[in-house]
Amino acid sequence: MPAVSKGDGMRGLAVFISDIRNYFEDEWRPRGFVCGPCSWSSSPSTTENRKSKEAEIKRINKELANIRSKFKVALDVCLVWKVLLSTARRNSFDRVQSPLNTQVPLCLAISSICPVFTGSSATKCDKALDGYSKKKYVCKLLFIFLLGHDIDFGHMEAVNLLSSNRYTEKQIGYLFISVLVNSNSELIRLINNAIKNDLASRNPTFMGLALHCIANVGSREMAEAFAGEIPKILVAGDTMDSVKQSAALCLLRLYRTSPDLVPMGDWTSRVVHLLNDQHLLLQTHVHLCQWRRPETLLSQLHASKVSDVWVPRQGVVTAATSLITTLAQKNPEEFKTSVSLAVSRLSRIVTSASTDLQDYTYYFVPAPWLSVKLLRLLQCYPPPEDPAVRGRLTECLETILNKAQEPPKSKKVQHSNAKNAVLFEAISLIIHHDSEPNLLVRACNQLGQFLQHRETNLRYLALESMCTLASSEFSHEAVKTHIETVINALKTERDVSVRQRAVDLLYAMCDRSNAQQIVAEMLSYLETADYSIREEIVLKVAILAEKYAVDYTWYVDTILNLIRIAGDYVSEEVWYRVIQIVINRDDVQGYAAKTVFEALQAPACHENLVKVGGYILGEFGNLIAGDPRSSPLIQFNLLHSKFHLCSVPTRALLLSTYIKFVNLFPEVKATIQDVLRSDSQLKNADVELQQRAVEYLRLSTVASTDILATVLEEMPPFPERESSILAKLKKKKGPSTVTDLEETKRERSIDVNGGPEPVPASTSAASTPSPSADLLGLGAVPPAPTGPPPSSGGGLLVDVFSDSASAVAPLAPGSEDNFARFVCKNNGVLFENQLLQIGLKSEFRQNLAITKPVDPTVDGGAQVQQVVNIECISDFTEAPVLNIQFSPQQEVQNIFKAKHPMDTEITKAKIIGFGSALLEEVDPNPANFVGAGIIHTKTTQIGCLLRLEPNLQAQMYRLTLRTSKDTVSQRLCELLSEQF
């Protein structure tokens, strides 16, 4: 770009920047950084750094003070003028109150600030600070802000610049607004006004600036003001291409911030047709440029657009494709026609010679950006149904794959990057369609080549892309053939992010056939792995070991190895899980006991191992006690030798192990009692430990062998549930997507199913927050909504039953009355019953809708706040309806006529015969029958509560069932209703 001066017009700015830069003399650098990396790397010492930082701040403060005074004088002049004019009209005073609250002689004020006393106040203000100075100072402020300092003034001046007729002032004004104004600024109205004027100006340069500003700020206020206007600009026949493409992306930005404010309509089909590459099909657009500027420049602006047939330049198509892709994700139907257009456009690009597209060819690759975007758009849809379109697309994809095999047209990395960008996007599309085995396998082979490419970037991307390929049934086997390469990458890659991808891929390609190999490789990598990815690897190993364990001894070994190698990174979920599995599978218990016993003999073992060891020996120590090398006393001494090195929760767990030993091995009872009796236990400063010691000691002293055996019985099997480790891994891998959400929901309901199961009184009997109790709960949410906490001694069961059936009425009873209350009041109770109270607290302000999602379950006694912002669009008579659904689920009630004589004893026998326990003295009404039980299935256990209330006078029963699963409640209620 030769003769242009690049508008280096602001001398003051350059001086100021130079001043700042002088504090960092050493940053001056040779020109031309495109040529290649330079080896410069020295940096100023820290003291120099601090000194120069101080100097910089000093200079900046000086400049800020200067600008502030300049702006202030301008402001003062305005104010003085206003005061002056108004007072002059009324009276002539000698003195006038200046805005600064000091007495300034009027004549002095006039003579010193505004020498010429003519014209309106507005022109006076401009005189005080002309547009150029304003621009310069605003620019300086911007520079200071970009250095990282806070700027709290100048916004008004920047907004003033927007309405300037001078392009350069306007441009700086817009830049300042784009960078510095946040969406809730009070100035937004003024800014919007300026934008509105520029959009209406029909001056493409001004329109461009305004659109850039909207796209940069993208606030909701702007969406409200312009979301309706921009589509019109986008599809208008007389809009210039440069404005069109800005309009498309501007709309895209607004749609991202406020999708609700962007109206779909006629314009969508016209936008889709921008993709059309058939020139003849295009409507003829004659350029009707109503905007005329006297400057000669205009002819230049239009020189390129004189043709009568309007073919959108490719930038417009690229921008439109981005817009359509985003919109199509939410409104696939509306943009369905874009598929065939995108395919034919893509086909033309792919088959074009590299010179066809002139400036849109990038390092011999035709239109790489547009190709990537079109391929991305196609990923919003399933494979095209029309066989012709589908065939054409397959051809395109094959061509792209073929081109990857051709020798490169240039040695430049840009050529290979652009080419491969298109290739990877094509592979993404192939994986997305997941329907052409041939293409999938070809894609896999291509990626396989990249796995050994010398470019680190390509190896990284190949590993990443193969991960998704591994989940397709067509290519899973093909991916597996690369296992050795991937394992090698894990060992030799120098970049941790590449190794991370290798771990991901190994995890993805793992199945029963290669699990042992992959787990072994991951374990050996773990020994040297980077700290940042250890926890994730631990989780992955734990999941794979469990998922593909044929032989559970292998599983136990793997987990113990995990703890040995990376104990610190083994989260609680992992060791909870190994215990759950050992307890549920009796074939592995003896082996587990033996292995942990051996592992514990290492001089230094990780605390997590002590936890697992303590738990397992407490349960199954007896299985190895026959061997004199692991006699009860040796087991106890081994565990106790670790006791003092452990944290409080682990010690608490070990105390539970000891009391279990008392039951398992009467011969060590005295030894254990001595330990429990010692001051360090009985008088331990930690309440939890002290309580356990006291209670366990007492239990071991007073209880008979039978009672001990019952209380300290072996743990019952855990309910089968999805591995909590999997949930943890998902959580680690970023925010939940929709599918994740569903899975969380499912996990939650599973946990609820596990909930009602009676917690075994054994190890966790002493206290609530014991680590062993956690094994059951796994920190899950408490079971489904229950009523308010029990007030009388009636017990939880009764309270649960006294809840009335769920009320989901169209309008809750009494709400009409309550509604009237809010006419003159802002806060109060909207609805109330025994279960639920809904309060309303309203604030009326000009505000915009933000809804905070509320957790689907509400705990008993808890309060949940749901914010609903409502905007009143026009006057109304019908009150808005707020539909709230609350269902204490899983409860079913039926009232029916007695079919048999209402005999208490027979009824009791039936309830017992049904399989549930009959609970006496639970219900305050002794005539009612209350029962409880658990239904065991292979997958879950379902807790059931039932109450039968007879009404002798009416010969009726009311039967209530509450179980952890609503379908079960329903079925049981039906079954039992026939029985009484």
Next chain:
Amino acid sequence: MQFMLLFSRQGKLRLQKWYVPLSDKEKKKITRELVQTVLARKPKMCSFLEWRDLKIVYKRYASLYFCCAIEDQDNELITLEIIHRYVELLDKYFGSVCELDIIFNFEKAYFILDEFLLGGEVQETSKKNVLKAIEQADLLQEKTENMYHSKSFIGYKKAY
């Protein structure tokens, strides 16, 4: 694309462009964190990394790091070429660009970026078209500047 940052070898931010609404505090935090992460990486490492739930694509040109944050489905390689095309645009406009050009003419760097990328998406990939737009703006600017300021420009470039 969610944002683009240009920073020097010393970790000085030279240009920042945010395509998602974030508070100033959050922006500063992200910048600090990313500058640290990227500067700590060795030259031969790959240009992509996972960061929070985003993908970071960066490339070093002499003393300057160009760093983009893209979303999960976005294409890393094409982002790398977005960076390169932007550098080319700067280079063509300033004539063998260096860090100082971006410091002294930061507003120009922003204008060029706005012509090339808008709302985080590529707007115009043709070098000719982008530069034409900027050139026209400069002509407009020169005209107005000359109207009432004909002072000589003391160039920062004379310094070396």
